[in-house]
Amino acid sequence: MALLVATTLALVACMVMILARALLGPTVYDRVMAVNTFGTTTVMMIAMVGYLMGRPEFLDIAIAYALINFIGTVAVLKFFEVGILGADSSSPSEPSAREKPVE
Amino acid sequence: MSSVFLLWVGGAITLSGAVFCLIGALGLLRLPDVYARMHAASVVDTLGMLLLVLGMLVIEGFSQNALKLLMIAVFVLFTTPVAAHALSRAALREIEPQLDSKKQDAAEPP
Amino acid sequence: MRHTLYLALTLVALWLSLSGFFTPLMLAFGVVSVVTVLFISHQMDVVDEEGHPLHLRPHRLLLFWVWLLKKMVIANLEVARIVLSPSLPISPTITRVSASGLSEVGRVTFANAITLTPGSLTVALTAEGEATVHTLTQTTARDLATSTLQQRLAAVEQGWQAEEGD
Known part of the structure; x- marks a missing residue:
């Protein structure tokens, strides 16, 4: 059990360091990348806390978080790339960036 | 007895995973530009995550929760490269990667 | 049609492994969820070779x-x-x-x-x-x-x- 506590503390330290990168930036992409990695450690953290407290039901939350993390990252990136979150996004700068070229 | 033993083995494996997460986080702070940092971030997302899941699998044994843990690992392994690719492609439009210019010609294939 | 079948099987397996309850009520919820997801997937036109690459060995x-x-x-x-x-x-x-x-x-x-x-x-x-x-x-x-x-x-x-x- 002591090892699980140590793991959780190490994960907390890891999350603090990643959060520092998210705050430092300097570009928006650094922040998005840091938040994405932060999400992965959060998923692991939720699962670890579940085992630490003897409640493995936390795993369901971890699964949901893993999926939301990915969708959130892609949504934020899409927003920064084309400035709109809807499906009908004819980008002003690079219209065909997300479609593969069709002959 | 045996479950206590498995708890220690699993705890050791999760701890090693957390150490890899720490190394990745350190790389995130130390490396110079966003592309280089992405390599460090993928240490957290691959080996760190896999070792943590493996350790929890050892503690858990065969059960429904083990299946959920495997599912988390597969989700993360499938989604992180996609997110990383989207990120790098978006970044490439604004940020020029810092390359090792002095030796680059030697490595570039003709 | 083949892809729809594979998607349905995958979804059923996913529901059963995440739920773990085999009471009639829960299974009925599962059926409703699977049918809903299948319907939405068809609306989004994502049920194809790309989603289920069957040619891989x-x-x-x-x-x-x-x-x-x-x-x-x-x-x-x-x-x-x-x-x-x-x-x-x-x-x-x-x-x-x-x-x-x-x-x-x-x-x-x-x-x-x-x-x-x-x-x-x-x-x-x-x-x-x-x-x-x-x-x-x-x-x-x-x-x-x-x-x-x-x-x-x-x-x-x-x-x-x-x-x-x-």
């Missing part, structure tokens, strides 16, 4: 994953060594590698496998299958040039051309 795919896992561990240790060494011996390089001769799913797997191994990152992938890769060191770039990744993926999807004739 399962045992070869398993071998590929084991090989990739091994590569991943080695690359992780290498990046960890670089990050931990005080002088930070990095030499970022951009190289191009070819994934020609693979199907669309194969090319995406190719790019993702490169991204998944720390130390190399696919920043662009053309429709012809040329990937632009950012590597942390020149050694990684040189290893990538001699990598057997493309051949291994070709082995995974051996025979796909006969089906699609691309």
Whole structure:
């Protein structure tokens, strides 16, 4: 059990360091990348806390978080790339960036 | 007895995973530009995550929760490269990667 | 139709493994969920070869994953060594590698496998299958040039051309 506590503390330290990168930036992409990695450690953290407290039901939350993390990252990136979150996004700068070229 | 033993083995494996997460986080702070940092971030997302899941699998044994843990690992392994690719492609439009210019010609294939 | 069936089977397996309850009420909820997701997937027009690449050979795919896992561990240790060494011996390089001769799913797997191994990152992938890769060191770039990744993926999807004739 002591090892699980140590793991959780190490994960907390890891999350603090990643959060520092998210705050430092300097570009928006650094922040998005840091938040994405932060999400992965959060998923692991939720699962670890579940085992630490003897409640493995936390795993369901971890699964949901893993999926939301990915969708959130892609949504934020899409927003920064084309400035709109809807499906009908004819980008002003690079219209065909997300479609593969069709002959 | 045996479950206590498995708890220690699993705890050791999760701890090693957390150490890899720490190394990745350190790389995130130390490396110079966003592309280089992405390599460090993928240490957290691959080996760190896999070792943590493996350790929890050892503690858990065969059960429904083990299946959920495997599912988390597969989700993360499938989604992180996609997110990383989207990120790098978006970044490439604004940020020029810092390359090792002095030796680059030697490595570039003709 | 074949893809719909596979998607339905996958969804049922996912529901049963996540739920773990086998009471009639819970199973009815499961049926409703699966049908809803199938309907939405059809509306979104995502039930196709891309979502369920049936041309991949399962045992070869398993071998590929084991090989990739091994590569991943080695690359992780290498990046960890670089990050931990005080002088930070990095030499970022951009190289191009070819994934020609693979199907669309194969090319995406190719790019993702490169991204998944720390130390190399696919920043662009053309429709012809040329990937632009950012590597942390020149050694990684040189290893990538001699990598057997493309051949291994070709082995995974051996025979796909006969089906699609691309």
